[in-house]
Amino acid sequence: MARHGLSRPEGETQRRTPPNDYDHDRWRKTLLTGRLKLALEIPEGQFVSPSTGRLTLTTKGAAEVVAQEAARAAGTPVIPGSGIKGAVRNLYELLSFSCDPFARHDRCNARSCCDACSLFGVLGRTGRVGFDDARPAGPKPARVEVREVHIPWTPQKPQGDVSFYDFQEAKQFDRDGKEFVKSPKELSREVFIGTFEMCMTFWNVTREELGRLLLSMGVGADEATGFFLRLGGVKYDGKGAVRVLPRDLHLASPARKSLKDDPLLREIEAWLDAARTSTWARTFWPKQQEVAKLLRGDA
Numbered sequence: 001m002a003r004h005g006l007s008r009p010e011g012e013t014q015r016r017t018p019p020n021d022y023d024h025d026r027w028r029k030t031l032l033t034g035r036l037k038l039a040l041e042i043p044e045g046q047f048v049s050p051s052t053g054r055l056t057l058t059t060k061g062a063a064e065v066v067a068q069e070a071a072r073a074a075g076t077p078v079i080p081g082s083g084i085k086g087a088v089r090n091l092y093e094l095l096s097f098s099c100d101p102f103a104r105h106d107r108c109n110a111r112s113c114c115d116a117c118s119l120f121g122v123l124g125r126t127g128r129v130g131f132d133d134a135r136p137a138g139p140k141p142a143r144v145e146v147r148e149v150h151i152p153w154t155p156q157k158p159q160g161d162v163s164f165y166d167f168q169e170a171k172q173f174d175r176d177g178k179e180f181v182k183s184p185k186e187l188s189r190e191v192f193i194g195t196f197e198m199c200m201t202f203w204n205v206t207r208e209e210l211g212r213l214l215l216s217m218g219v220g221a222d223e224a225t226g227f228f229l230r231l232g233g234v235k236y237d238g239k240g241a242v243r244v245l246p247r248d249l250h251l252a253s254p255a256r257k258s259l260k261d262d263p264l265l266r267e268i269e270a271w272l273d274a275a276r277t278s279t280w281a282r283t284f285w286p287k288q289q290e291v292a293k294l295l296r297g298d299a
Helices: 081-094 115-120 207-215 261-276 279-296
Strands: 003-006 032-041 051-060 063-070 129-131 143-150 162-165 185-193 195-205 241-253 257-260
Touching: 003 279, 051 143, 051 185, 063 143, 081 115, 081 129, 081 162, 081 207, 081 279, 162 279, 195 207, 195 241, 207 261, 207 279, 241 261, 257 261, 261 279
Parallel strands: 063 185
Antiparallel strands: 003 162, 032 195, 032 241, 051 063, 129 195, 143 185, 241 257
C-alpha cells in the first residue's frame, strides 16, 4: 500500500457568480435539470466498507465475531450519499482551478464561487448536484460479509493537493523505515459485495459541467480516462473500488424526456464530449488521464 499525491496544474483559483444566483427554486431553460440513476458495481475481489464507527456482534461462518459495523438505513446496507458526494467533489476540485475548502483564507462565498463550490455548494449557498444513498439493487444486489483487514495506521502524507491510495494491500515500514513489514489481517469489518444503485439529482447545470462531473466519477470518455471510484474506509488496504455506470435519465428542463439504453449512452457521450472539447480540457485533460491511470490500478 502507498498513498500517492497529485496536484492540479499551476494556476490561480477562478471564481464567478453561480448560474442560479439566488433563484434556487427556478429552472433556467438554457440549463439542464433532472435526475440520473447510477449503478455502483463492486468488481470481483473488491469490497466497500463505509463504517459507522461502532462495533457489532455478527457471524462469520459458524462463529460469532465482533466487527466494525458497516452503514445501514432501516436495516438495509447503504453507501451514504454524503460519502459519495465527498469522494466525487475531491476529484472535481483536483480537476479544476478550485479552492481548498479547508483553507483559512481565500475561501469562496455565496456570491463568488470556484467551479467546485458552485456545483457542490458552499456555506450560504445550496449546491446544484445531490447524491442519494446507494442501496442494493440489480441482478446481484449487494450483500454483507465479514472480512479481516490490516489494522490502519497513519502513513506519511505525500506531496500534492489530493492523496489517493493504490490497490496494494497495506504494508508498513520497519522502525528504520527501510523494509516493508506485512502485518497480519486481524481487524474484522463488515463489508459490502455486489451492486448498488443511487440517484444523482442536478439542477441548472451545463453539459460541460455534467461531463466533468461524470469524468470525476470514473465514467470516462475512453479507456484512458475511465477508472474505479474509491469509497469507504478500507482504501488503505487496497479496497473500496466501485465502477459507476449510468442506468437511466429523467430530464425536467429544458424539455421533459426520459432516456435509457442507447439513447442514454448517446446523451452521456454528448456531455463527455462537451467537457473534452471545452477550454477546461486544454489544461486538465492530461491530469484527468493521470488520475485515471492511478485509480484503474495500473499506475
